[in-house]
Amino acid sequence: AGKRNPEMDKEAQEWVEAILGEKFPGGQAYEDVLKDGQVLCNLINKLSPNAVPKINSSGGQFKFMENINNFQKALKEYGVPDIDVFQTVDLYEKKDIANVTNTIFALGRATYKHDDFKGPFLGPKPADECKRDFSEEQLKAGQTIVGLQAGSNKGATQAGQNLGAGRKI
16 A cells, blocks of 8 residues: 555546546545456556457456456557556556556557557557668767777866865964
């Protein structure tokens, strides 16, 4: 609970509501609405139609955990890096809700890479590769410059600096 950021939870919830076009039920906590995995499966199906073909709405603990697992599998296929996907127990047993929120943000970032997605975005736009091609002449010119990390101080000295009282001899 110490890692949780209520503003991030709220922002993630508002984004999910905007994508689905419906509000979370009132009086229920954010993590309780997400716990059975149905909302998450509906979310990924909105972003990538039929990513989770069967969403379990009843059947107990194992069926709900299956929803979460199907959501995680669909996330990876959508382009969310493996490292950004939460573990099933993080959500179902409420072990690390902050990690669940981070996964939703990772999904929000992944939507930038899909040109067909025009809806609201979540989080900052990921950087694109900025490849640069230098000619041999430019590379050779760069080798003659002494970097500031190499110990050059460009002629700066400590002459004239007075810190504190002078030393009496």
